[in-house]
Amino acid sequence: xxxxxxxxxxxxxxxxxxxxxxxxxxxxxxxxxxxxxxxxxxxxxxxxxxxxxxxxxxxxxxxxxxxxxxxxxxxxxxxxxxxxxxxxxxxxxxxxxxxxxxxxxxxxxxxx
Amino acid sequence: xxxxxxxxxxxxxxxxxxxxxxxxxxxxxxxxxxxxxxxxxxxxxxxxxxxxxxxxxxxxxxxxxxxxxxxxxxxxxxxxxxxxxxxxxxxxxxxxxxxxxxxxxxxxxxxxxxxxxxxxxxxxxxxxxxxxxxxxxxxxxxxxxxxxxxxxxxxxxxxxxxxxxxxxxxxxxxxxxxxxxxxxxxxxxxxxxxxxxxxxxxxxxxxxxxxxxxxxxxxxxxxxxxxxxxxxxxxxxxxxxxxxxxxxxxxxxxxxxxxxxxxxxxxxxxxxxxxxxxxxxxxxxxxxxxxxxxxxxxxxxxxxxxxxxxxxxxxxxxxxxxxxxxxxxxxxxxxxxxxxxxxxxxxxxxxxxxxxxxxxxxxxxxxxxxxxxxxxxxxxxxxxxxxxxxxxxxxxxxxxxxxxxxxxxxxxxxxxxxxxxxxxxxxxxxxxxxxxxxxxxxxxxxxxxxxxxxxxxxxxxxxxxxxxxxxxxxxxxxxxxxxxxxxxxxxxxxxxxxxxxxxxxxxxxxxxxxxxxxxxxxxxxxxxxxxxxxxxxxxxxxxxxxxxxxxxxxxxxxxxxxxxxxxxxxxxxxxxxxxxxxxxxxxxxxx
Numbered sequence: 001x002x003x004x005x006x007x008x009x010x011x012x013x014x015x016x017x018x019x020x021x022x023x024x025x026x027x028x029x030x031x032x033x034x035x036x037x038x039x040x041x042x043x044x045x046x047x048x049x050x051x052x053x054x055x056x057x058x059x060x061x062x063x064x065x066x067x068x069x070x071x072x073x074x075x076x077x078x079x080x081x082x083x084x085x086x087x088x089x090x091x092x093x094x095x096x097x098x099x100x101x102x103x104x105x106x107x108x109x110x111x112x
Numbered sequence: 113x114x115x116x117x118x119x120x121x122x123x124x125x126x127x128x129x130x131x132x133x134x135x136x137x138x139x140x141x142x143x144x145x146x147x148x149x150x151x152x153x154x155x156x157x158x159x160x161x162x163x164x165x166x167x168x169x170x171x172x173x174x175x176x177x178x179x180x181x182x183x184x185x186x187x188x189x190x191x192x193x194x195x196x197x198x199x200x201x202x203x204x205x206x207x208x209x210x211x212x213x214x215x216x217x218x219x220x221x222x223x224x225x226x227x228x229x230x231x232x233x234x235x236x237x238x239x240x241x242x243x244x245x246x247x248x249x250x251x252x253x254x255x256x257x258x259x260x261x262x263x264x265x266x267x268x269x270x271x272x273x274x275x276x277x278x279x280x281x282x283x284x285x286x287x288x289x290x291x292x293x294x295x296x297x298x299x300x301x302x303x304x305x306x307x308x309x310x311x312x313x314x315x316x317x318x319x320x321x322x323x324x325x326x327x328x329x330x331x332x333x334x335x336x337x338x339x340x341x342x343x344x345x346x347x348x349x350x351x352x353x354x355x356x357x358x359x360x361x362x363x364x365x366x367x368x369x370x371x372x373x374x375x376x377x378x379x380x381x382x383x384x385x386x387x388x389x390x391x392x393x394x395x396x397x398x399x400x401x402x403x404x405x406x407x408x409x410x411x412x413x414x415x416x417x418x419x420x421x422x423x424x425x426x427x428x429x430x431x432x433x434x435x436x437x438x439x440x441x442x443x444x445x446x447x448x449x450x451x452x453x454x455x456x457x458x459x460x461x462x463x464x465x466x467x468x469x470x471x472x473x474x475x476x477x478x479x480x481x482x483x484x485x486x487x488x489x490x491x492x493x494x495x496x497x498x499x500x501x502x503x504x505x506x507x508x509x510x511x512x513x514x515x516x517x518x519x520x521x522x523x524x525x526x527x528x529x530x531x532x533x534x535x536x537x538x539x540x541x542x543x544x545x546x547x548x549x550x551x552x553x554x555x556x557x558x559x560x561x562x563x564x565x566x567x568x569x570x571x572x573x574x575x576x577x578x579x580x581x582x583x584x585x586x587x588x589x590x591x592x593x594x595x596x597x598x599x600x601x602x603x604x605x606x607x608x609x610x611x612x613x614x615x616x617x618x619x620x621x622x623x624x625x626x627x628x629x630x631x632x633x634x635x636x637x638x639x640x641x642x643x644x645x646x647x648x649x650x651x652x653x654x655x656x657x658x659x660x661x662x663x664x665x666x667x668x669x670x671x672x673x674x675x676x677x678x679x680x681x682x683x684x685x686x687x688x689x690x691x692x693x694x695x696x697x698x699x700x701x702x703x
Contacts, residue, residue: 051343076175076292081370101701
């Protein structure tokens with residue numbers, strides 16, 4: 001009889017610890033789940049609405065690329081030799097009648 | 113009574129269910145395709161990822177061929193009809209619309225013509241009338257929904273039309289080739305037209321040869337969008353892979369090219385030549401530094417020029433080289449040991465072979481001439497003597513070895529091989545005439561490459577134009593290719609001296625700039641017509657290299673049917689004008 005009583009007391013005590021343990025775990029998991037769900041909704045929402053921002057930046061990049069290409073083309077047109085030649089003539093620049101090329105095997109100024 | 117009411121309710125619900133099924137059947141089966149498309153277009157958006165054609169760059173990295181934005185102007189006929197004023201007919205609306213856009217489109221059409229400032233008023237009126245008719249015709253196709261009105265509209269043109277705020281007109285962006293240097297190096301660059309499927313296709317020159325590398329392939333990106341049309345990033349996107357068009361950098365030196373074109377266009381006009389070509393090449397590497405043809409064309413307006421003008425005559429026009437070929441014959445003869453520079457040719461008079469008599473160009477004979485004297489006098493009898501000393505087999509083998517009769521392998525579209533008879537067809541007269549460049553045909557590039565052999569000490573180099581192919585993350589460089597060694601170094605050095613004396617003691621020695629030491633040879637070859645040579649129609653040419661101490665360039669100048677007819681009076685002066693500029697540009701000292 002004694003033995004049975006002892007066992008009963010032991011079991012009850014064990015059962016008490018388990019209940020608190022599991023209830024805390026369940027509450028923790030519940031909070032975690034709710035937290036994760038909220039975070040998921042928040043981030044999904046953020047991600048979904050950031051499409052507009054991405055689209056804006058994509059357009060901006062496209063526009064900058066187009067501007068860059070247009071400037072590059074203008075630059076190459078303005079630096080074309082035909083353009084430079086005609087501009088030089090307009091400015092009154094003339095070609096040197098004679099160019100003398102000197103070999104530089106000996107230094108021009110041997111010493112001071 | 114109760115049963116009657118119950119039956120009515122039952123029938124009512126039955127009809128309700130049936131109508132529901134009917135509606136579902138209509139949506140799911142009858143209207144499936146239409147609704148599926150509508151649903152897709154509501155939540156999916158497809159965007160085009162453009163991949164423009166690669167650029168062609170000069171050796172200093174400047175753009176020879178690039179890309180620019182252009183627009184296709186189109187009309188949506190149902191939208192135009194929707195916006196008719198009260199009592200206004202569609203044809204009246206079309207008239208009004210054409211009246212609004214035509215001035216803008218006409219100025220674009222005019223700018224696209226060759227030398228628009230030279231177009232007469234009458235021609236302008238015809239052009240304008242054609243444009244108006246074309247626009248009206250397109251807009252009159254009432255059974256169509258979408259009609260193209262104007263292609264390759266410029267960005268300012270698009271802006272001007274947009275400002276008119278005409279409902280029913282739209283623009284589609286497209287890319288168009290852009291040549292900032294205009295007609296400079298047009299023969300080399302080629303142009304971009306369309307293939308049978310309407311895709312961009314390069315023709316001639318580099319655009320044609322490097323079509324696969326230059327061609328970009330656009331792709332599409334499909335993504336999920338929200339109600340406002342903005343992309344939803346959390347949903348996976350699907351995209352086809354775009355292929356980037358690769359840039360290519362050429363060996364073309366812009367300054368050399370510009371100088372060559374300037375003098376060639378001036379002289380071509382001055383001599384009234386049918387056409388003309390100049391090639392400047394680095395003899396040590398085979399790199400082409402400049403290549404130009406007269407007349408030239410603007411590759412941006414390629415469709416307004418004939419095929420004859422668009423053809424790259426420097427590599428595609430075969431002609432009899434005349435006396436310029438004596439340099440090749442002399443090299444083969446010395447290299448094989450058949451003659452030496454001091455070998456004496458009797459050269460007492462004309463040679464008779466079968467029924468033919470071979471004479472000198474001026475009917476003057478120079479007995480007991482050595483090789484230098486033969487080249488100085490451009491003596492046909494002397495060159496024939498060298499070939500006879502060689503014999504047919506050695507001569508033909510030598511000519512083939514120099515690359516004549518086969519492609520040089522240059523990376524340009526449209527190269528020709530020239531004409532060299534098969535061995536069995538060579539008669540005794542062919543050996544003699546072949547020695548001074550008649551009875552065989554070459555291209556200007558083959559001749560430049562052959563003289564590069566003499567200039568560089570005996571090596572046949574493969575000519576090339578592209579020095580680099582530039583991918584997104586690396587540069588693939590082109591290394592010079594030595595095809596084979598043709599003549600010994602000593603032979604090349606002897607020929608250099610002989611050709612130097614041919615210039616310094618030749619017919620046109622007066623025109624050589626003081627102190628410039630250039631080796632070369634003139635050529636005047638009559639043009640064969642209907643089995644006979646026309647004495648008044650010639651190909652006048654000069655080929656040479658300099659400076660003799662360390663050749664930096666080899667150049668061919670060729671005029672077809674110039675006046676005067678001689679190479680010494682046409683091609684040689686042009687050669688020295690260009691050579692003087694090259695000496696200044698590269699800082700080559702003269703003696």
